[in-house]
Amino acid sequence: MIPGPVEISPAVLEAHASPPPGHLSPRVIEAFGASLERMRGVWRSGPSGQPFVVAGSGTTAMEMAAANLVGPGDPVVVVHTGYFSDRMAEMLRRTGAEVRSVTSGPGEAPGDDEVRDAMEALLREGKKPRALFATHVDTSTGVRIDPRPLAHLARTYGALAVFDGVCATGGERFEMEAWGADVYVTASQKAIGLPPGLALMVVSERALAARSARKQPPPMVLDWHEWLPIMRAYEERRPAYFATPATNLILALDVGLREILEDGIDARIVSHERTGRAMRAAWSAMGLAPVPAREDLQANTLSALRYPAGAGPSLVARIAERGVVVAGGLHPEIKDRYFRVGHMGYAVTRTDMLVRTVEAIEAGLLGEGARVESGAGAKAVRSALV
Numbered sequence: 329m330i331p332g333p334v335e336i337s338p339a340v341l342e343a344h345a346s347p348p349p350g351h352l353s354p355r356v357i358e359a360f361g362a363s364l365e366r367m368r369g370v371w372r373s374g375p376s377g378q379p380f381v382v383a384g385s386g387t388t389a390m391e392m393a394a395a396n397l398v399g400p401g402d403p404v405v406v407v408h409t410g411y412f413s414d415r416m417a418e419m420l421r422r423t424g425a426e427v428r429s430v431t432s433g434p435g436e437a438p439g440d441d442e443v444r445d446a447m448e449a450l451l452r453e454g455k456k457p458r459a460l461f462a463t464h465v466d467t468s469t470g471v472r473i474d475p476r477p478l479a480h481l482a483r484t485y486g487a488l489a490v491f492d493g494v495c496a497t498g499g500e501r502f503e504m505e506a507w508g509a510d511v512y513v514t515a516s517q518k519a520i521g522l523p524p525g526l527a528l529m530v531v532s533e534r535a536l537a538a539r540s541a542r543k544q545p546p547p548m549v550l551d552w553h554e555w556l557p558i559m560r561a562y563e564e565r566r567p568a569y570f571a572t573p574a575t576n577l578i579l580a581l582d583v584g585l586r587e588i589l590e591d592g593i594d595a596r597i598v599s600h601e602r603t604g605r606a607m608r609a610a611w612s613a614m615g616l617a618p619v620p621a622r623e624d625l626q627a628n629t630l631s632a633l634r635y636p637a638g639a640g641p642s643l644v645a646r647i648a649e650r651g652v653v654v655a656g657g658l659h660p661e662i663k664d665r666y667f668r669v670g671h672m673g674y675a676v677t678r679t680d681m682l683v684r685t686v687e688a689i690e691a692g693l694l695g696e697g698a699r700v701e702s703g704a705g706a707k708a709v710r711s712a713l714v
């Protein structure tokens with residue numbers, strides 16, 4: 329129950345567990361093509377969204393977005409909500425971009441007006457902002473931002489809107505087409521519910537045009553232009569090769585996305601909302617305080633929780649003794665003061681896993697010497713999920 333890799337469904341596990349098929353085999357071609365089509369449904373990108381599936385992780389996907397859109401001297405704005413937006417900013421700096429950071433303390437998010445001010449400041453200097461980067465759910469703090477006004481703001485300034493959805497895609501509401509977002513990236517091991525190993529993203533026509541306008545091509549393996557003919561071929565059910573795809577994961581992706589779309593992406597999001605509420609009810613009943621400063625900033629895909637009086641970082645190992653794996657802190661400023669619990673993907677369909685997690689945390693807290701009302705957390709999560 330860490331914020332990725334997450335538990336996966338039996339059907340996804342089965343699809344993944346096969347002798348490695350060739351990347352030109354009919355099975356892989358069909359699974360690849362169907363996955364690309366399904367991604368548009370999960371991303372709500374509309375028919376013009378271009379999906380990319382590449383071996384790698386969420387960081388690879390972030391790097392692809394940076395490398396294809398931004399080059400030396402390009403002015404960009406980064407909305408900081410924690411560890412992963414800091415990483416995004418560092419990647420952008422390494423491309424030579426001029427990075428303007430809009431920051432906030434751990435557990436907080438900058439206001440949209442502060443982001444607007446950063447855009448205006450660039451304009452006053454005669455610099456047209458090229459792109460706005462933000463993290464949908466920051467996994468280091470459990471903070472979720474609302475991408476919609478930010479995408480709108482970016483459009484207003486003629487900038488591309490790029491969102492890191494690594495801990496959100498498939499779990500939190502995102503309407504790529506309706507909101508006018510340009511790039512939404514994720515990784516297979518988070519709310520999409522697969523083993524780790526795939527970088528996934530959908531890219532708008534505007535973003536593809538921005539890549540075409542670049543004078544210097546990005547590094548070859550990150551270049552959308554290298555991958556575009558491959559994606560198009562697979563979608564037309566033709567074999568193609570640029571660099572070997574993670575074929576077992578492609579089979580698993582096909583099944584995982586099909587499971588999401590069988591329920592419907594809306595129903596999936598609603599399940600995550602219900603699960604998020606149920607887990608928050610449990611934390612509150614157990615006297616655990618969230619890291620996010622306000623209720624509307626709390627993600628549905630994970631919880632970041634402050635250690636109560638009497639407990640500390642040894643709590644994570646105590647919970648593991650009960651057979652449940654949660655994660656320690658990640659944000660460098662508060663690392664030793666909180667822990668994190670993932671509740672995304674397949675787990676949201678399994679009340680038993682969620683209850684067992686809450687029970688293991690209660691037992692761990694009691695083992696640490698913290699005070700918890702016995703059974704209150706499990707009762708709260710159960711009654712919220714009936």
Ligand SMILES: *Cc1c(COP(=O)(O)O)cnc(C)c1O
Pocket residue numbers: 332385386387388412463465466467492493494495515
């Ligand atoms: C996990 C995560 C990443 C990094 O993904 P990797 O697959 O570990 O490379 C980036 N951004 C966010 C928001 C994440 O949760």
